[in-house]
Amino acid sequence: MGRKGFMLLLCCLLLIPLTGCWNTKELDELSIASMIAIDKTNENTYEITAQIINPAQNVEEERTDRAPVATHRVTGASVFEGLRRLTTDIPRKLYLAHIRVIVISEKIAEEDFAEVLDFLFRDHQVRTDFFVVISRDQQAKEILKVLTRVDEIPAEKVFSSITFSEENWAPTKGMQIDDIVEQLVLDGDNPVVTGIRVVGDKEIGGSREHVETIETQAVLKLQNLAAFRGETLAGWMTEDQSKGYNYIRGNVQSTLGVIPCKDGRLTFEVIRSESNIEAKVINGKPQIDVIISTEGNIAEVTCAIDLSNPQTIEKIEKEIADGIKTISMDSIARAQTDFRSDIFGFGEHIRRADPAYWKSVKNDWNTHFEDITVNVNVDFSIHHTGTLTESFINEKKK
Known part of the structure; x- marks a missing residue:
């Protein structure tokens, strides 16, 4: 490369931070999802519940009396349609790159687990470093109703609990979508996924007073491992x-x-x-x-x-x-x-x-x-x- 070519390339590189990326979004234009719950309705459609972070609650100078997260729920013929339909509830584009946990209902795990995984694995906006869990004996959306104490963002609490339990207790296993898909495609292997459920009073667990009292009325508890036979939930250990x-x-x-x-x-x-x-x-x-x-x-x-x-x-x-x-x-x-x-x-x-x-x-x-x-x-x-x-x-x- 000649001197003139090198200088031209250097100038282009220096100009990049000034112009920015053409498809970037400012934070105030996005609704950041931290946890997603996916249920199946009696009409055979998907019910999608998204837990959206309230940005003001995570900035010390801007704190209000509002909850640190808010949930929005819609239905759709597919997971992708449901997520798009959320735009009718929220005024900003749903941002999925910071999802920490995906909660899938037991019913979906028994019927069409692979269909849900297909979207999560295929979508370019969704990173693969989140944990997948199965809601045991409850709808997945129930998990998103509970506010947590130590971590204000419930998704962070669940993510940390899985990580800590895996390292120190052993009846759980943090399964990311790459792990699950890899075991599904192998002929000689089948996946397991950690279960989760709400223990205690669900109604009180979703109130602001719940995190302002000493006694815990409701808690998100990990529930051992769910075993799969191919793409279908086979049972619980x-x-x-x-x-x-x-x-x-x-x-x-x-x-x-x-x-x-x-x-x-x-x-x-x-x-x-x-x-x-x-x-x-x-x-x-x-x-x-x-x-x-x-x-x-x-x-x-x-x-x-x-x-x-x-x-x-x-x-x-x-x-x-x-x-x-x-x-x-x-x-x-x-x-x-x-x-x-x-x-x-x-x-x-x-x-x-x-x-x-x-x-x-x-x-x-x-x-x-x-x-x-x-x-x-x-x-x-x-x-x-x-x-x-x-x-x-x-x-x-x-």
């Missing part, structure tokens, strides 16, 4: 089964558990967990071996037990490992018997281990999954027992 699922898939970052001991209980904290899934086909029959390696600390002891004794530690480690194995096997049994869906991705491991066998079963893999043999082996290692070798409660009783 229990809390322990949800944990077992995450142990198998290597999703557990930290969690805790309780085991009984003489005249009390022992609480342990998992600080590290890894899972290795091995697949093989023997005489035309697939077999899965799941090896779970975990490490943790003793967090609480309320019984007479000597933690300085190596044999005692080994016994505790085995008991904890057996407990993790039990909930993992229970999760597998539920998936094989009730859901009839490979939510663990075992099929993908078999595909890699024996492509020829996989080619013969992939079109009907969920049916074959019901009968495969799965072995689970768990190893638990205690890292720290704390500063006490025996509970001070029992020392006091002596």
Whole structure:
């Protein structure tokens, strides 16, 4: 490039910030959606509820007595039509790039989950870093009615709860739309999605007084994992089964558990967990071996037990490992018997281990999954027992 060409290019680059982008929108021209709920009506149309941020409530100098968000609801033959129809309710263009959570009703999850995902995945304005959740035993719009305390924007509360629960508790899984679509298109995998529901008084939960009192009257609570068979909701796992699922898939970052001991209980904290899934086909029959390696600390002891004794530690480690194995096997049994869906991705491991066998079963893999043999082996290692070798409660009783 010649000197004149270089100078011309430099001038163009310098002028760009002055002219701005031709399709940019000023903030006062937009209605920023933070959470969207999608329900199905009896007329087989979609009911779209959008939670719109009130900009004045998020600027200290401009705060008013208005709620930090407002909801708007319309119906449409498709999700896209419903969102466009929202322009009849709001005076500004709906901006979807800052959505944190999409709530989909249980009815849609049972009937046309993929149709809704198609729009969310296809639309260029919608980013893919939001969480998808399923409203359990309630319409999705109910979730958007509750004001939250710590986070003024309810969508931020739900987003943070999913993230925190996934990192510290384990019966949930933050699923973004990329994750769900990826598992839907694979022949040897099926997705799970975290559930959510309103617990408490829904009417009070939607009032301004709710966040101005000490006692919580209504709360948005995460409700374990929903398992899918292809594009259809197959059922809900229990809390322990949800944990077992995450142990198998290597999703557990930290969690805790309780085991009984003489005249009390022992609480342990998992600080590290890894899972290795091995697949093989023997005489035309697939077999899965799941090896779970975990490490943790003793967090609480309320019984007479000597933690300085190596044999005692080994016994505790085995008991904890057996407990993790039990909930993992229970999760597998539920998936094989009730859901009839490979939510663990075992099929993908078999595909890699024996492509020829996989080619013969992939079109009907969920049916074959019901009968495969799965072995689970768990190893638990205690890292720290704390500063006490025996509970001070029992020392006091002596």
